[in-house]
Amino acid sequence: MKKFFTSALFKGLVWQVIGFFIGASLVTGIRALMGLSTTDTFFFTEPAWVLGSFIGAISFLVGCGVTDDWIKWARGIETHDEHEEHWHGWEKFINVSFDHKVIGIQYTLIALALLAIGGTFALIFRTELAASQLQFLTTEFQLFGQNGPQLYNTLMSLHGIVMIISILLGISGIINYAVPLLIGAADMSFPRLNAFSYWIAVPAAVTLISSLFLGGFDTGWTGYPPLSSRAPVGMQMFFMGVFIAGWSSILGALNVVVTVIRMRAKGMAAMKMPIFVWASLATSIIAMTATQFIGLAFQLVMFQRLFGMGFFDPSKGGNPVLFQHLFWFYSHPAVYVFILPGLGVISELLPVFVRKPLYGYRWIAMSSIGIALVGFVVWAHHMFTSGMNEYLRVPFMYSTLLVSVPTGVKFFSWVATMWKGKISTPTPMLFVLGAIIVFLMGGLSGPPHATVSTDLHLHDTYFVVGHFHDTIFGGFVFPFFAAIYYWFPKATGRRMSEFWGKVHFWLMTPSFFVLTFGMMYVGLLGMRRRIADYDPALGLDTAHLVLTIGAFLIALSVLIFFINFFYSIKNGEKAEGNIWESRSPEWQVPSPMSLHNYPTPIEVVGEPYDYGLKDAPYTRFAPASKGKGKH
Amino acid sequence: MSHSQNKSAALMQGVIIFIYLTALTILEYFVAVAFDAVPLLIVVAIAKAALVLYYFMHIYKLNETDSDTNHDSYAYKTITNRLGLWLFLLSDSFVFAGLLVMRSNLLGLTRPELNQVLGLGVTAVLLISSFFMNRGELLMAHGDVKGFMRNTVITFILGLGFLLGVVLLEWRIAAHEGLTADFGNPVTGPVGGVFYMMTGMHAFHVFTGLIFLAVVWNNARKGLYTAEQHWGVEAAAVYWHFVDLVWIFFYPALYLIGTAVSAH
Numbered sequence: 074m075k076k077f078f079t080s081a082l083f084k085g086l087v088w089q090v091i092g093f094f095i096g097a098s099l100v101t102g103i104r105a106l107m108g109l110s111t112t113d114t115f116f117f118t119e120p121a122w123v124l125g126s127f128i129g130a131i132s133f134l135v136g137c138g139v140t141d142d143w144i145k146w147a148r149g150i151e152t153h154d155e156h157e158e159h160w161h162g163w164e165k166f167i168n169v170s171f172d173h174k175v176i177g178i179q180y181t182l183i184a185l186a187l188l189a190i191g192g193t194f195a196l197i198f199r200t201e202l203a204a205s206q207l208q209f210l211t212t213e214f215q216l217f218g219q220n221g222p223q224l225y226n227t228l229m230s231l232h233g234i235v236m237i238i239s240i241l242l243g244i245s246g247i248i249n250y251a252v253p254l255l256i257g258a259a260d261m262s263f264p265r266l267n268a269f270s271y272w273i274a275v276p277a278a279v280t281l282i283s284s285l286f287l288g289g290f291d292t293g294w295t296g297y298p299p300l301s302s303r304a305p306v307g308m309q310m311f312f313m314g315v316f317i318a319g320w321s322s323i324l325g326a327l328n329v330v331v332t333v334i335r336m337r338a339k340g341m342a343a344m345k346m347p348i349f350v351w352a353s354l355a356t357s358i359i360a361m362t363a364t365q366f367i368g369l370a371f372q373l374v375m376f377q378r379l380f381g382m383g384f385f386d387p388s389k390g391g392n393p394v395l396f397q398h399l400f401w402f403y404s405h406p407a408v409y410v411f412i413l414p415g416l417g418v419i420s421e422l423l424p425v426f427v428r429k430p431l432y433g434y435r436w437i438a439m440s441s442i443g444i445a446l447v448g449f450v451v452w453a454h455h456m457f458t459s460g461m462n463e464y465l466r467v468p469f470m471y472s473t474l475l476v477s478v479p480t481g482v483k484f485f486s487w488v489a490t491m492w493k494g495k496i497s498t499p500t501p502m503l504f505v506l507g508a509i510i511v512f513l514m515g516g517l518s519g520p521p522h523a524t525v526s527t528d529l530h531l532h533d534t535y536f537v538v539g540h541f542h543d544t545i546f547g548g549f550v551f552p553f554f555a556a557i558y559y560w561f562p563k564a565t566g567r568r569m570s571e572f573w574g575k576v577h578f579w580l581m582t583p584s585f586f587v588l589t590f591g592m593m594y595v596g597l598l599g600m601r602r603r604i605a606d607y608d609p610a611l612g613l614d615t616a617h618l619v620l621t622i623g624a625f626l627i628a629l630s631v632l633i634f635f636i637n638f639f640y641s642i643k644n645g646e647k648a649e650g651n652i653w654e655s656r657s658p659e660w661q662v663p664s665p666m667s668l669h670n671y672p673t674p675i676e677v678v679g680e681p682y683d684y685g686l687k688d689a690p691y692t693r694f695a696p697a698s699k700g701k702g703k704h
Numbered sequence: 705m706s707h708s709q710n711k712s713a714a715l716m717q718g719v720i721i722f723i724y725l726t727a728l729t730i731l732e733y734f735v736a737v738a739f740d741a742v743p744l745l746i747v748v749a750i751a752k753a754a755l756v757l758y759y760f761m762h763i764y765k766l767n768e769t770d771s772d773t774n775h776d777s778y779a780y781k782t783i784t785n786r787l788g789l790w791l792f793l794l795s796d797s798f799v800f801a802g803l804l805v806m807r808s809n810l811l812g813l814t815r816p817e818l819n820q821v822l823g824l825g826v827t828a829v830l831l832i833s834s835f836f837m838n839r840g841e842l843l844m845a846h847g848d849v850k851g852f853m854r855n856t857v858i859t860f861i862l863g864l865g866f867l868l869g870v871v872l873l874e875w876r877i878a879a880h881e882g883l884t885a886d887f888g889n890p891v892t893g894p895v896g897g898v899f900y901m902m903t904g905m906h907a908f909h910v911f912t913g914l915i916f917l918a919v920v921w922n923n924a925r926k927g928l929y930t931a932e933q934h935w936g937v938e939a940a941a942v943y944w945h946f947v948d949l950v951w952i953f954f955y956p957a958l959y960l961i962g963t964a965v966s967a968h
């Protein structure tokens with residue numbers, strides 16, 4: 074326990090609270106001097122909450138020590154790179170480390186924590202939906218300054234955004250852990266920036282979740298004005314939390330791009346990079362640029378609320394549709410940020426368990442980049458009913474349908490890779506197969522939304538909800554689990570239980586289909602999305618009850634995963650060798666990896682996915698050369 | 705001998721580019737006054753931006769190949785750092801692009817009624833600061849630390865002048881003329897909010913640039929930079945020029961394009 078109280082995490086949190094009070098008191102003081110009100114429903118006034126939470130986040134970063142070296146640089150003091158590990162055991166993960174492997178695991182852990190929190194929110198409101206009429210989130214019910222239906226809205230909105238942040242951190246986790254290993258680097262290009270990108274996500278998550286206690290917000294994760302310009306203070310915490318988390322995404326992605334360009338092993342030409350590296354590159358290019366737009370859009374609403382600058386307020390000459398454009402210019406590409414790494418995991422792992430070369434390597438590599446680029450010009454397909462100019466509908470319909478082409482390329486490659494392969498199905502492979510099927514369902518339910526004539530009916534129904542759960546589970550959740558089962562032994566030297574892994578899979582997959590097909594079904598029958606209650610006359614009670622049971626079964630399977638995960642860290646079966654018989658360089662050295670990864674530099678001498686070919690290695694250890702030092 | 709020739713040629717180039725930029729700015733101003741030709745204004749702004757990108761920010765350096773392949777060498781790290789910095793600027797430029805999108809969506813062919821003399825004044829000050837910044841970086845590249853520090857001080861003072869000119873003078877005058885942030889005035893509509901948002905975001909970047917300048921000045925004073933190793937100086941200079949680059953687009957967007965909406 075003492076170790077916890079001296080950890081960077083704890084220090085950071087304490088400083089965040091202190092920083093918050095400094096910022097909030099500052100605003101309160103100034104307001105008092107100006108003769109404005111100094112208290113409000115949640116004690117502080119809204120401007121005080123906003124500035125306080127911002128200063129709190131900065132204080133966290135300075136307080137936890139991740140900026141120490143930069144401050145030294147600014148003062149002209151030299152710093153030295155670590156050559157041995159400072160912390161041991163679990164302490165590594167609550168203290169500042171510059172090692173990409175530790176940071177990757179830190180990201181994964183916080184992503185799992187948020188997954189659990191967001192999932193709990195979902196279970197609560199899913200329970201309310203199990204039958205028509207309000208059962209426990211009634212209008213008399215009061216919690217955190219919200220009545221039942223308001224709390225429903227807050228939980229629904231928080232579920233969405235917490236899950237999205239969890240996805241962003243989850244992909245950062247896999248990318249951080251795997252990319253430097255896959256390209257044979259000792260670390261990322263900017264290790265301090267890397268640590269910073271992780272640590273900034275912690276105060277962001279705290280800020281985001283604090284909105285639950287500050288009146289919540291009822292806009293959904295999209296935060297559209299005019300509703301978001303009127304919602305309680307919790308709305309501001311939502312905007313601020315996402316804004317700060319956005320910086321994690323931007324800076325982390327920048328680091329990945331530079332690392333992939335600058336740190337590859339000798340001989341690793343672009344067309345010899347592992348597919349997962351291509352996918353990470355494509356994802357990072359989007360995250361690095363488009364994220365600024367959501368940051369800006371959210372800032373504008375924050376200012377609209379604070380200073381009355383009515384950017385999106387029609388009564389003041391503003392334009393609410395502008396918000397939607399700015400928002401979706403990020404948030405559509407963002408859905409590719411969510412899935413491209415996952416699709417990369419599928420392509421990366423499939424050949425390992427099929428023992429065959431990946432079919433159409435070049436096409437897959439290019440399809441990731443293609444999806445990333447086309448993804449920038451489809452955003453307004455979320456706005457067919459928004460009242461934007463009608464002539465915009467047609468070009469956006471076609472550009473959206475165009476994205477299916479590079480996506481389809483991936484499916485062809487996966488199927489062709491599996492064709493006549495020697496398929497084995499350990500847990501990671503099960504999740505890969507699950508991902509392919511689930512993502513296919515997501516992909517097939519997309520075009521009905523992309524087509525204007527059908528979307529006008531489907532928009533804002535549960536059909537959309539079913540669609541994006543399929544894409545997100547297929548593109549992120551299943552591959553994320555696959556990646557964890559696959560690289561867990563690399564990180565810990567032990568493997569997770571196969572038996573419980575299989576239970577996890579066989580429980581989660583069917584329940585998941587019940588859930589999403591059920592969502593599409595009730596959606597087609599007229600169930601609106603983002604609503605606490607529905608008319609019994611719709612006749613959807615039974616369907617909703619089944620959906621809720623499905624949701625609880627998924628939660629149970631994830632609980633099994635969590636237990637398996639934490640139990641196996643210490644007690645799993647030992648697995649220090651190349652247990653998957655992978656060709657990838659990280660599996661050619663014993664697990665867990667040492668601090669600077671490879672004992673001697675690696676060199677690429679073949680193709681990454683020549684499974685089944687004899688004497689065709691992908692990499693080898695370079696003969697020790699003089700004067701090249703640690704690399 | 706050839707070394708100092710190089711140096712004076714490079715300094716001369718800085719002067720010539722500055723003269724071009726000044727000429728283009730004057731041209732821009734008169735184009736706006738005389739014809740109100742938006743496409744022409746955009747062309748001029750792009751021409752100015754290209755000059756800054758190439759001659760002041762040295763974007764071509766991104767093409768440099770590694771002279772030293774040892775990943776731990778200063779030369780290798782500098783090229784990596786440079787890539788990182790430019791990607792950051794690319795990312796940051798999306799913020800400004802977003803603001804320009806907002807401006808064109810909300811204001812179209814109208815603009816706030818602003819003090820033109822002050823606008824041209826602060827624009828000139830920022831442009832001149834870029835000139836001195838470039839000069840300082842060049843001197844540093846030739847090992848002249850004192851010269852670098854001198855020019856950085858001038859840049860800093862001009863930058864501060866710009867910042868105060870916008871935030872203290874321009875904002876105050878605009879507010880006095882009835883341009884309020886809260887769009888309150890039904891005649892001016894959203895112009896006030898757009899104006900304060902855009903200039904505010906830019907001013908924030910100028911402010912961070914000033915901090916950056918102070919840091920490299922201080923480190924130069926401590927003797928941390930040499931002709932061969934001065935990545936910090938390069939980064940500060942490129943960032944400073946970037947801030948100027950943004951203003952190259954913001955100035956016409958706020959002061960020149962379209963017809964002014966008076967608050968009265």
Ligand code: HEM
Pocket residue numbers: 295408409411412454455473474476477480515516517519520522523524528531532533537540541544545548
């Ligand atoms: C073939 C590929 C896809 C097509 C054609 C497609 C099309 C669409 C369209 C048109 C909508 C808007 C529906 C509406 O609101 O009326 C939508 C919503 C959505 N899609 Fe997709 N999509 C595809 C793939 C994906 C992927 C890969 C993801 C994420 C990983 C995704 C996540 C979402 C999300 C989150 C929403 C709901 C947004 C909201 O909250 O309003 N989609 N999709």
Ligand SMILES: [Cu+2]
Pocket residue numbers: 404405408451452454455
């Ligand atoms: Cu979309």
